[in-house]
Amino acid sequence: MINKKNIGPLTENTTRVILESISDGVFTIDYNWEITSFNRAAEEITGISRKDAIGRHCWEVFRSNMCEQDCALKRTMEEGKPFINSSGYIINSEKKKIPITASTSLLIDKNADVIGGIETFRDHSLVEQLRKELSTKFKVEDIISNSDAMKNIFTILPQVSDSDSSVLIEGETGTGKELLARAIHNMSHRKKNPFIAINCGALPDTLLESELFGYKKGAFTNAMKDKPGQFALADGGTIFLDEIGDTSPAFQVSLLRVLQEHEFTPLGALRQEKTNIRIIAATNKNLADLLSQNLFRQDLYYRINVIRLSLPPLRHRMEDIPLLVDQFIRKMNARQGKFIQGIDKKVLRAFMSHEFPGNIRELENIIEHAFVLCSEGYIKLNHLPGFLSLASNISEDKDNDPVKSAQIKLITDALARNNYNRSAAAKDLGIHKSTLFRRIKKLGMIL
Amino acid sequence: MKLAITIWGNRISPVFDAAGTLLVVQIQNRVIVKKSYTSFDPKKPADLIKTLEKMEIPVLICGAISTKPADLIVENNIKLISFVTGNALKLIDNFARKQTIEKTFMMPGCSKQYCWRHKPKNLHL
Numbered sequence: 001m002i003n004k005k006n007i008g009p010l011t012e013n014t015t016r017v018i019l020e021s022i023s024d025g026v027f028t029i030d031y032n033w034e035i036t037s038f039n040r041a042a043e044e045i046t047g048i049s050r051k052d053a054i055g056r057h058c059w060e061v062f063r064s065n066m067c068e069q070d071c072a073l074k075r076t077m078e079e080g081k082p083f084i085n086s087s088g089y090i091i092n093s094e095k096k097k098i099p100i101t102a103s104t105s106l107l108i109d110k111n112a113d114v115i116g117g118i119e120t121f122r123d124h125s126l127v128e129q130l131r132k133e134l135s136t137k138f139k140v141e142d143i144i145s146n147s148d149a150m151k152n153i154f155t156i157l158p159q160v161s162d163s164d165s166s167v168l169i170e171g172e173t174g175t176g177k178e179l180l181a182r183a184i185h186n187m188s189h190r191k192k193n194p195f196i197a198i199n200c201g202a203l204p205d206t207l208l209e210s211e212l213f214g215y216k217k218g219a220f221t222n223a224m225k226d227k228p229g230q231f232a233l234a235d236g237g238t239i240f241l242d243e244i245g246d247t248s249p250a251f252q253v254s255l256l257r258v259l260q261e262h263e264f265t266p267l268g269a270l271r272q273e274k275t276n277i278r279i280i281a282a283t284n285k286n287l288a289d290l291l292s293q294n295l296f297r298q299d300l301y302y303r304i305n306v307i308r309l310s311l312p313p314l315r316h317r318m319e320d321i322p323l324l325v326d327q328f329i330r331k332m333n334a335r336q337g338k339f340i341q342g343i344d345k346k347v348l349r350a351f352m353s354h355e356f357p358g359n360i361r362e363l364e365n366i367i368e369h370a371f372v373l374c375s376e377g378y379i380k381l382n383h384l385p386g387f388l389s390l391a392s393n394i395s396e397d398k399d400n401d402p403v404k405s406a407q408i409k410l411i412t413d414a415l416a417r418n419n420y421n422r423s424a425a426a427k428d429l430g431i432h433k434s435t436l437f438r439r440i441k442k443l444g445m446i447l
Numbered sequence: 448m449k450l451a452i453t454i455w456g457n458r459i460s461p462v463f464d465a466a467g468t469l470l471v472v473q474i475q476n477r478v479i480v481k482k483s484y485t486s487f488d489p490k491k492p493a494d495l496i497k498t499l500e501k502m503e504i505p506v507l508i509c510g511a512i513s514t515k516p517a518d519l520i521v522e523n524n525i526k527l528i529s530f531v532t533g534n535a536l537k538l539i540d541n542f543a544r545k546q547t548i549e550k551t552f553m554m555p556g557c558s559k560q561y562c563w564r565h566k567p568k569n570l571h572l
Binding site for chain 1: 455465467510
């Protein structure tokens, strides 16, 4: 039973014990803005000991972005009322920015006289960290996504990586097929062995065969010495064959043999060589269509189509754009030593209304383009390539004024047809160059 | 020599990352001979670095500063004296006469070794 006689105003000692036991930082100041008390949590969050803090001006210890611009304690002292949960950050003794929320009120003694102010602040680093971790939950290796289609792939990726079966990755150009193949390799037991990517569409048949299978000295006129092929070099690792749909029927036969027998014959060799590789093939074409046209061998199709992963185009996973933009900005900031903080809302709107036929690669190139024109701060519309800033002009205006919108579209289309040459576009529209310039200015188009 | 200080009224701005005004002073024979003020955007440290380079200012004195801009400033061969506090003019006067920053002008929890940063072979005061 609690003895009710013991319940009453808190003693100074009890208050001290409570202040020392809570996890929120608390400090008090007098009318000279000098710190008069500083609890244990305040020491921990700021990295400054109580001994060093007491007697110092609060801004020398607290070091918040609010001190100079919007000090809640100052407002409390001036207006006599408390302020709850003002957000900001402090810089601790290790030069780290610590996100905080702060609440302030007047400090009143037992005679009800105001003797200063009190500030309590809460460290939000953990919340921030959890927020970041939550966003990285949708990240596998270098692939980041929040879309359901990609999350399904992420879920099965560990099992796919564990197996040695061939994988077929389908997806439009720029959707990240090679990145996915690399992720599978890096998560597999083969990760310490080579990952070799070959673009089958870029090489003619004979070159592709000598590249993959290698050749022996004297196999052809310029074969001065033995050259091992990629199948030999990648032994124990993974070979990524991009654009497999572009290979000839003859090459498909040779490839089928490697897949079936795990053997290959270098050009000019008399004996077959064994190989231990995993094959990941990719295509931006519909292999089933190629089968029906007899352009792709059925037996090879079934050999490589053991596990099929289909990467959605970016226009089907638009929710990933902010994540991808953040990732590219972080990467390019680090690579170029810049300090770009993000993208303007209008830029995001322009991105969301763009189709991205070139998919993620196109988005990355757009960000790279913006990095050339934007030195710091936020990427704005005028930092984007012309076709995007023009398109955003249309989308912004189309709801307001259909005539204006039609005029912008006419000019935009003419410019696009004429490779953004304004003189040629004016000629195309049947108007004088200066008239076009005047209209562009009048319509407020950003070129 | 020339140096720049981030200020807030007549004080050194407590946080570089939220400061907005720069006081530029020229010191000759241990006396301040010229003062001027300019504004800057702390979110664009590279612009500030360009301004300092253009004005041939090799030293920046400021209050608390976070790692990112601090590293960028030091990387660009500017001597950074951070976590400094107090009245800006008193500090400069003291600095001009004694060529060092006394402990009373340093924020709590700061050592000279930690708060004075520059690239090797940079200017020595």
